[in-house]
Amino acid sequence: MPEPVALKLTAKDFKSDQEVRWCPGCGDYAILAAVQSFMPELNIPRERIVFVSGIGCSSRFPYYMNTYGMHSIHGRAPAIATGLSATRPDLSVWVVTGDGDALSIGGNHLIHALRRNVNLKILLFNNRIYGLTKGQYSPTSELGKITKSTPAGSADSPFNPLSLALGAEATFVGRTIDSDRKHLQSVLRAAAEHNGSAFVEIYQNCNIFNDGAFDELKDPGTRDDYLIRLEHGQPITFGKDGQFCVVHPPGGFGLEVRETAMVSPEEIVVHDAGVAEPAYAFALSRLPGLDLRNTPIGVFRNVSRPSYDDLVQSQLEAAKAKVTGTPEDQLAGLLSSGDTWTII
Amino acid sequence: MTKQVRQLDRVVIRFAGDSGDGMQLTGDRFTSETAQLGNDISTLPNFPAEIRAPAGTLPGVSSFQVHFADYDILTPGDAPNVLVAMNPAALKANLVDLPRGADIIVNTDEFTKRNLAKVGYAANPLEDGSLDGYAVHPVGLTSMTVGALAEHDVSKKDAERAKNMFALGLLSWMYSRPYESTIRFLERKFAARPELVTANIAAFKAGWNFGETTEDFSVRYEVKPAKMPPGTYRNITGNAALALGIIAAGVRSKLPVFLGAYPITPASDILHELSKHKRFGITTMQAEDEIAAIGAALGAAYGGSLGITTTSGPGVALKGETISLAVALELPLVVVDVQRAGPSTGMPTKTEQADLNMALFGRHGEAPVAVIAPRSPSDCFHAAIEAARIALTHRTPVILLSDNYVANGSEPWLLPDVDSLPDLRVEFATQPNGEDGSTFLPYLRDPRTLARPWAIPGTPGLEHRIGGLEKADKTGDISYDPANHDFMVRTRAARIEAIEVPDLEVEDPDGDARVLVLGWGSTYGPIGAACRALRQRGQSVAQAHLRHLAPMPRNVGEVLRRYDRVVIPEMNLGQLANVIRARFLVDAIPYNQVRGLPFTAAELETMLEEVVKNA
Ligand SMILES: Cc1ncc(C[n+]2csc(CCOP(=O)(O)OP(=O)(O)O)c2C)c(N)n1
Ligand code: SF4
Ligand SMILES: [Mg+2]
Numbered sequence: 031m032p033e034p035v036a037l038k039l040t041a042k043d044f045k046s047d048q049e050v051r052w053c054p055g056c057g058d059y060a061i062l063a064a065v066q067s068f069m070p071e072l073n074i075p076r077e078r079i080v081f082v083s084g085i086g087c088s089s090r091f092p093y094y095m096n097t098y099g100m101h102s103i104h105g106r107a108p109a110i111a112t113g114l115s116a117t118r119p120d121l122s123v124w125v126v127t128g129d130g131d132a133l134s135i136g137g138n139h140l141i142h143a144l145r146r147n148v149n150l151k152i153l154l155f156n157n158r159i160y161g162l163t164k165g166q167y168s169p170t171s172e173l174g175k176i177t178k179s180t181p182a183g184s185a186d187s188p189f190n191p192l193s194l195a196l197g198a199e200a201t202f203v204g205r206t207i208d209s210d211r212k213h214l215q216s217v218l219r220a221a222a223e224h225n226g227s228a229f230v231e232i233y234q235n236c237n238i239f240n241d242g243a244f245d246e247l248k249d250p251g252t253r254d255d256y257l258i259r260l261e262h263g264q265p266i267t268f269g270k271d272g273q274f275c276v277v278h279p280p281g282g283f284g285l286e287v288r289e290t291a292m293v294s295p296e297e298i299v300v301h302d303a304g305v306a307e308p309a310y311a312f313a314l315s316r317l318p319g320l321d322l323r324n325t326p327i328g329v330f331r332n333v334s335r336p337s338y339d340d341l342v343q344s345q346l347e348a349a350k351a352k353v354t355g356t357p358e359d360q361l362a363g364l365l366s367s368g369d370t371w372t373i374i
Numbered sequence: 375m376t377k378q379v380r381q382l383d384r385v386v387i388r389f390a391g392d393s394g395d396g397m398q399l400t401g402d403r404f405t406s407e408t409a410q411l412g413n414d415i416s417t418l419p420n421f422p423a424e425i426r427a428p429a430g431t432l433p434g435v436s437s438f439q440v441h442f443a444d445y446d447i448l449t450p451g452d453a454p455n456v457l458v459a460m461n462p463a464a465l466k467a468n469l470v471d472l473p474r475g476a477d478i479i480v481n482t483d484e485f486t487k488r489n490l491a492k493v494g495y496a497a498n499p500l501e502d503g504s505l506d507g508y509a510v511h512p513v514g515l516t517s518m519t520v521g522a523l524a525e526h527d528v529s530k531k532d533a534e535r536a537k538n539m540f541a542l543g544l545l546s547w548m549y550s551r552p553y554e555s556t557i558r559f560l561e562r563k564f565a566a567r568p569e570l571v572t573a574n575i576a577a578f579k580a581g582w583n584f585g586e587t588t589e590d591f592s593v594r595y596e597v598k599p600a601k602m603p604p605g606t607y608r609n610i611t612g613n614a615a616l617a618l619g620i621i622a623a624g625v626r627s628k629l630p631v632f633l634g635a636y637p638i639t640p641a642s643d644i645l646h647e648l649s650k651h652k653r654f655g656i657t658t659m660q661a662e663d664e665i666a667a668i669g670a671a672l673g674a675a676y677g678g679s680l681g682i683t684t685t686s687g688p689g690v691a692l693k694g695e696t697i698s699l700a701v702a703l704e705l706p707l708v709v710v711d712v713q714r715a716g717p718s719t720g721m722p723t724k725t726e727q728a729d730l731n732m733a734l735f736g737r738h739g740e741a742p743v744a745v746i747a748p749r750s751p752s753d754c755f756h757a758a759i760e761a762a763r764i765a766l767t768h769r770t771p772v773i774l775l776s777d778n779y780v781a782n783g784s785e786p787w788l789l790p791d792v793d794s795l796p797d798l799r800v801e802f803a804t805q806p807n808g809e810d811g812s813t814f815l816p817y818l819r820d821p822r823t824l825a826r827p828w829a830i831p832g833t834p835g836l837e838h839r840i841g842g843l844e845k846a847d848k849t850g851d852i853s854y855d856p857a858n859h860d861f862m863v864r865t866r867a868a869r870i871e872a873i874e875v876p877d878l879e880v881e882d883p884d885g886d887a888r889v890l891v892l893g894w895g896s897t898y899g900p901i902g903a904a905c906r907a908l909r910q911r912g913q914s915v916a917q918a919h920l921r922h923l924a925p926m927p928r929n930v931g932e933v934l935r936r937y938d939r940v941v942i943p944e945m946n947l948g949q950l951a952n953v954i955r956a957r958f959l960v961d962a963i964p965y966n967q968v969r970g971l972p973f974t975a976a977e978l979e980t981m982l983e984e985v986v987k988n989a
Contacts, residue, residue, distance in 0.1 A: 046839065048851065077834045082673070085842075093839050093852065098831035100676060101841025102669075103699050109666035113673030113681070114831070117632050117657060121677070121831055139669070142662040342657055349652035357625040357654065362792045364651070365618060369406050369555050370608045370789070373599075 037075060041067035044076065046096040052087060057208035057234035061155065062094055064211045068218050069097075072122065079122045082111040084136055086128035087162045088155035088234070105136025108143035108150065115149050116342045122222070125152040130160045133169040133189050141198035146338040147226040151218075154191060154229070155208075157236035158243050165239035172320060177239075192315035192330060195229040196308045202228035203311060203331040208235060209248050213259075213327060220329050226337040246322045258317065260328030265298040274324075275299075276317070284313040287324050303332040377586070377594045379550075384443035385597055386451030387545065390468045391460030391481075392429050393422055393436040396538040401438025403542055403559060407551035409609040409786055412599030413442040416899065417784045418450035418972070423639070423723045430484075430492045435467040444598040448899040448906075450783060452974035458541055460484065460515070463493045474507040479544070481537065483516035511590050515540055522580035526573045536577035543581025550596050553578065603788060610787040612751040612780035613640070616710065617647035619758025621654050624680055626759070627766055627798035631656040632674030633682045634667035636689060639722045640778045641712040644684045664689035668696040668709065675705045676840075678802060678830035680762060684710040687729045688719070690773070691736070697771050698741040701866060702842050704817075704826050706765035708758075709743075713777040715970045724970025725778035727895050728946035733773040734924055734953065740863045742870040744768070745924040747775040749898035752787035754780060757921070759796060766800045768873050769825040775923070777945075779972045780896040803827035803836060814838055816850040824869040875922040877929045882916035884909065888989045890937035891982060892962070894920040894950055897943055897973060904978035913986050920950070931958045939989045941965055943978055 044066040052058045069079070079097040083089035085104035092099030102110050107125045115123040125143075132140045132154045143150060159177065160166040166179040170191060174183040195203050202224040206217040214232065221228035233244045246252045254270045266276035267290055275290040275298045285299060305311070311331035318325040353360060387404070391397045398419055405417050418439045427434030441451035456477040459465040461484035472478070485498055499505055500512055519540040523533040539560075546553050557575055564570040585591050610618075624631035633656065635645040649658040657674070661667035668683040675681030683693065690711045700707045713729045715721035733745045744764045748757035754776055761772040806814045807827060814836045817826050829836040838850060846853035847861060880890070881902075893901045898919050905917045918933060920926065934940050934954070940962040942951040948964035955962055965981055967973060 048839075075834065076837055078832055080831045093841070095839075096837055098837055099839040099841075100703075101839065101843065103695055103842055106665060106669045106696065109661065109669030110673035110676075112666070113632060113634060113659070113670030113675075113679075114677045115673075116659065116670070117630060117674045117679045118677040118831065138662055139666050142666065342659075346652050346655065346657060350655065353653045357628075358792045360654065361622055361625045364621065365789050365792070366606055366608070368608055369410065370606050371410050371412060372606045373412060373602050373604050 037070070037073050039070040039076070041070065044069045044096050046094050048093045050094050051090070053238050055237040056087070057157065057236065058088060058091070058155065060208045060211065061153075061214065061232055061234060062091065064214045065218065066095070068215045071219065072222055074122050078120060079124070080114065081124045081126055082107045082114065083126040084128070084131035085162065086131045086160070087236070088126055088128040089131060091126040105131050105134070106139060107131070108136065108139040108148075108152065111150050112143055112146070112148045112338070116339050119149070119339050119343055123150050125150050127152065127154050128161070129154065129156045129158060129168045129170040129191070133191060133194070137169075141194070144195055144198040144200040144227050144229060147199070147201055147335050149226055149337045149339040151221050151228045152230065154231050155234040156191060156231050157234045157240055159236050159240035161236045161239055190315055191231045193312055196312045196315060196331065199308075200229045200331065201226045201333050201335050202329070203315075204229070204329040205231045205233070205327045207233045207244065207247055207327060217329060220332060224332060225340075226335060244322065247325055256323055256325055258324060258326040260301050260303075260314070260326050260330065262301055262303050262329065265295070265300050267298060284316055287317065303329045305331075306333060378592060379594045379596055382595050382597050383445065384441065384447065385456065385549065385595065386439060386441045386454045387456040387458070388437055388439040388454035388468060388471075389458045389541070390435060390437035390464035391458075391538070392463065393424070393427060393434050394429060395436070395460045396535070397436050397438050397460070400538045400542050401440055403556045404545060404551065405440050405609055405784060406555050406559070407546060407553055408440065408442045408549075409607065410552050410555055412602070413444060413597050414446045414600040414602060415440060415442045415609060415784070415786055416447055416450045417441070418779070419782045420971075421723055423721070430461055430463055430489050432463050432467050432493055435463050437464070437468060442597055444600050446600055446602065448902040449972070449975055452976045456545075458545065460537070460541070462489050462495055462499075465499065466493045466495065472508065475509065477509045477511065478505065479511045479513060479541070481515035481541075482512045483514050513544070513584070513590075518580065518584065519577050522576055523573050526576060527569050528573045532570060532573065536574050539574045539577040540581035540584075543578035544585045546578075547582040547585035548591060548594060550594060553582070602786070605788045607786045607788055609784050610752055610755075611782055611784045612748065612754040612776055613643040613712070613782065614647060615752050615754040615787065616748075616758050616776060616781075617644045619755040620644075620648060620682055620708075620762070621651055621656065622755070622792070622795055623759050623762035623798055624654055624656060625792075626795050627680055627762065627800065629678065629680045629766075631682065632671055632679040633658045633684065634661050634670040634674075635659070635684045636661050636664045636667045638686045638689050640714055640781045641684045641686050641689075641710065643781070644710065644712070664692040665696060668693040668707075672696060672700055672703070672705060672707055675707050676703070676830070678828070680708070680766065681706065682708045682710065684712070686712050686714050686722075687716050687732070690729060690732060694737050697743060697773075698737045698739060699842050700771040701737070701741040701743060702845075703840050704769045704869075705828070706769050707771040708761045708765050708774060709771055710758075710774045710776060712781045713775060715968070721970045723778065725896070725972060726945050726968060726970065727775070727777055727897070728949065728968065729775060730894075730923065730946065730949040733775055740867065742867050743924065744770055744772040744870055744873055744922075745775060746772065746922050747895035747920070748780055749895060749919055749921065751780050751783050751785045755787070755790075759798070760921075763796055763798055764873055766798055767825065768823055768869060769828060770869065775895060777896050800828065802833065803829040804833060806835060815848045816840060817845055818848045819865075822872070824865065824872050871925050873925050875925060875927050878918050878920065878927040878933050880916050880918045880933055881905070882914070884914040887914040887916035888938040889982070889986050890916045890918060890934065890940045892918050892920065892934070892940055892942050892950070892954070893944070894923060897945065900973040900975050900978055901943060903975035904982055907975060907979045908982055908986065913983065915982055915986055923950070934958050934960045934962075939963065939985055941982065941985050943973060943981075945973070
């Protein structure tokens with residue numbers, strides 16, 4: 031992890047000179063602004079921050095950040111970022127990806143980065159659609175979704191990105207929404223502090239091909255009754271008047287939503303992102319229905335496990351510690367090891 | 375009993391048995407003893423793809439051929455003088471390659487009715503006269519080994535398994551090999567089980583003593599050391615040499631090395647070897663697939679490491695998109711393809727050179743890369759360093775085309791002096807390079823190499839973005855400008871052409887050859903041996919071998935035009951020949967074979983003789 035130093039950076043320092051080219055009204059703008067104004071908080075010099083992305087509207091992100099950045103190829107950002115992060119522990123490496131990029135073509139790399147616990151902050155912009163290719167359904171689109179490539183409705187069941195990440199042994203899993211800057215930044219903050227992979231799903235509106243996908247979570251009239259704001263150490267209640275809560279029914283496998291008035295206070299689950307057993311965060315990830323009711327946002331899981339980067343570096347250091355002599359001497363020794371013979 | 379000692383100038387021995395019989399190890403040990411004696415050597419292992427094919431069957435036969443001589447040799451030999459057959463399957467599978475008169479040492483214990491039936495022998499070939507033209511030596515290898523170990527504290531199974539050491543002892547006696555290195559090897563290998571050390575040494579000595587006492591072996595042979603340039607040697611396989619070359623490239627560039635790889639035959643051994651050398655600052659990652667392997671290597675290269683990925687043909691197919699990205703990013707990257715017989719899974723343990731088209735052309739868009747190929751096992755060391763040199767100096771992906779034949783074959787290697795290896799140090803960009811003194815232009819090029827600056831993350835003031843989208847000249851900003859794209863495509867091609875490579879050398883000792891044989895990669899040995907044989911018979915023929923396939927040496931066209939006929943032997947259907955014909959308008963004659971095996975010198979000699987006669 032890079033050492034924080036006292037820098038006086040502002041959001042402006044993180045804006046590159048490139049013209050931002052998303053559709054007017056796209057949720058990506060809000061995320062970009064939130065990230066740019068969050069970055070100074072990291073207190074990491076810009077040259078030590080790298081954004082790596084795949085392909086998609088969302089993946090244009092690095093071009094707009096005045097840090098180091100690579101816009102790579104479809105789905106492969108986690109793999110590329112793994113090589114960078116493992117060899118350069120001094121860097122803060124962020125991956126920006128879309129629902130198609132991360133979960134379809136790049137699904138394999140995502141799960142392996144998470145199980146390895148590479149020190150990457152992975153931001154998945156989930157608009158539940160393929161934006162850049164103009165509106166085909168994605169692996170997070172609802173069953174039956176009508177799109178350009180599914181005129182009769184999609185026959186594919188979607189992934190739940192958080193359930194997937196948890197199944198892949200992710201040590202940090204969170205969710206936030208493009209339109210709620212304060213919340214978004216609070217999740218980024220926790221992700222940045224995490225050593226290892228941090229997986230953050232950001233609900234993002236594609237106003238061209240899937241407009242309003244998350245409206246219930248944003249509309250002042252519905253959002254409080256739909257959203258569960260997870261706070262570490264706090265009982266999980268929600269609704270305009272706290273009228274709903276989350277309980278763990280005895281004998282059941284998961285968590286359920288109840289009316290607060292109908293349960294005794296000690297039955298209400300107190301959120302603990304540090305629960306070692308992933309089943310708890312998994313149960314949280316299963317709460318929302320198809321209608322977006324009971325959608326938890328915040329940090330679901332935040333546990334500690336050695337990162338891939340640390341393990342790789344400590345093996346390297348242990349091996350190097352035993353070395354005597356120059357690398358050239360070492361090499362000469364290695365070349366002439368084994369059965370050799372000399373001709374005079 | 376005193377034995378007659380006969381001098382030979384060269385011998386080819388093939389050890390063949392079931393894949394569980396330890397023939398690779400036996401061959402390896404014999405090779406090592408032979409190396410100690412100072413003969414020139416060339417070896418060819420040949421094993422099944424299955425880890426344990428059903429015992430005693432033809433598909434389960436594994437063999438190891440070693441050719442050694444008192445002069446310098448180029449191939450593992452066409453036909454064995456001696457076959458060691460551990461069972462009927464080994465005899466049946468290898469007899470076709472044996473010239474009449476050859477020695478056959480068979481393990482009679484395995485010639486049971488059942489084993490004979492397994493491979494379709496109606497009658498016992500040791501008794502039905504079908505081997506009359508050969509010098510057959512029936513030996514009860516298993517029973518004699520078990521007998522010799524009767525007093526040892528080992529299980530019957532372990533005693534039987536030591537039969538390969540009995541065979542090795544016998545052959546070592548026959549060819550007067552020094553065996554100290556084998557004793558040391560056994561002590562190391564079985565260090566955890568001392569009873570196996572003594573048992574295996576006893577089996578070896580029993581084999582040796584058997585040769586000395588039995589009347590069946592009346593002659594002992596000697597092959598004098600070869601006259602080789604002075605220096606220290608070791609025997610090395612291509613894969614091991616390649617791994618050492620990568621380590622050397624790391625040392626000479628003073629860069630950390632990152633290898634991303636996904637296991638695949640016949641490339642996995644490079645991953646295994648490099649994973650042992652972390653002390654040199656080498657990180658190896660067994661990725662989730664070939665795409666991740668090259669992706670991680672490219673990510674590491676972006677961060678300032680020497681990025682390498684190793685694979686075989688199917689893996690290169692998967693890596694194609696990322697190689698194109700590396701072409702666009704203009705970052706250094708070495709992609710090693712240890713070719714095997716395709717298409718698809720093909721014959722994974724057999725050799726072929728059929729990935730040349732893929733290396734040269736197998737990507738989307740105009741995506742030129744440098745391509746080089748080693749010509750022998752030890753040459754893999756220098757080829758790896760050369761690949762790293764080109765990648766680092768020219769900021770480009772380089773594909774190194776090895777193949778199963780050089781990867782698993784071995785030969786003596788004159789150890790290089792480390793200080794004489796090329797200096798591969800490169801400089802990272804540290805300062806803005808724009809005219810105003812403050813902007814950084816990531817695509818401003820070095821006028822000589824056309825390479826762009828390598829500005830690694832962590833460098834203050836040089837923050838910039840790169841990506842697969844077309845870039846504007848100099849600034850690297852996204853650009854859809856038609857003229858800019860045309861310029862960038864041509865520049866990327868010119869970048870590869872700007873790589874300096876040594877001229878193509880021609881070997882034509884008589885100086886009057888009218889026929890040129892042009893080869894690339896692992897065909898060097900068989901072509902060279904065929905040319906020598908022809909010359910010994912008074913014919914003139916010239917040989918040239920391409921190490922750099924992209925860019926090609928500048929004098930190739932001129933060299934080709936000097937000859938009336940150009941012949942191009944390849945283990946594919948004419949891939950280099952097509953390139954040569956298209957590029958130089960030379961009516962080259964392709965000579966092709968795709969049997970999963972290297973050319974024999976004899977078949978090339980016959981073919982070349984025909985061409986020379988008609989030239
Ligand atoms: C190998 C490859 N296949 C297909 C594409 C075309 N493609 C580009 S982006 C994309 C989907 C993007 O969807 P998503 O990841 O959800 O990103 P969004 O545009 O929605 O942000 C596809 C299929 C490509 N660039 N590369
Ligand atoms: S297509 Fe959708 S996701 Fe893409 S830029 Fe436009 S609004 Fe944003
Ligand atoms: Mg999308």
